[in-house]
Amino acid sequence: MQLLTSEQESQLLTNGKKQAAVRGTADEIDFEPVVKLFNPYGPGTWLLTELDPEQPDIAFGLADLGYPELGSISMSELKEWRHPLLGQGIERDLYWSPQRTLSAYADEARKAGYIAA
Structure with missing residues (x-):
């Protein structure tokens, strides 16, 4: 699956x-x-708001890999990740x-301990 549509x-x-x-x-x-x-096979949720115009492989958003935090995310790492047994990757909701x-x-994720979206 393509992680992002052109739009x-x-x-x-x-x-x-x-x-x-x-x-x-x-x-x-x-x-x-x-x-x-999201990772359909385990932890991993990302809500993305922007791509760096100078380095479009770097996104910014809220990530939850067991603890929610704001920061930069490598799109190439998300695209390349595969489940070790099933071979499936990250998906777009x-x-x-x-x-x-x-x-x-x-704020909601910090209180709950996870992204509820």
């Missing part, structure tokens, strides 16, 4: 360009996530749509 990739890059212009200031943008990725901003998901 999602375009939106992530657009968000990354907007954020780059205000990063480190009081005007940083709290985007709604564009896409939810085809039926998910955002209900709040990334910081709201992060």
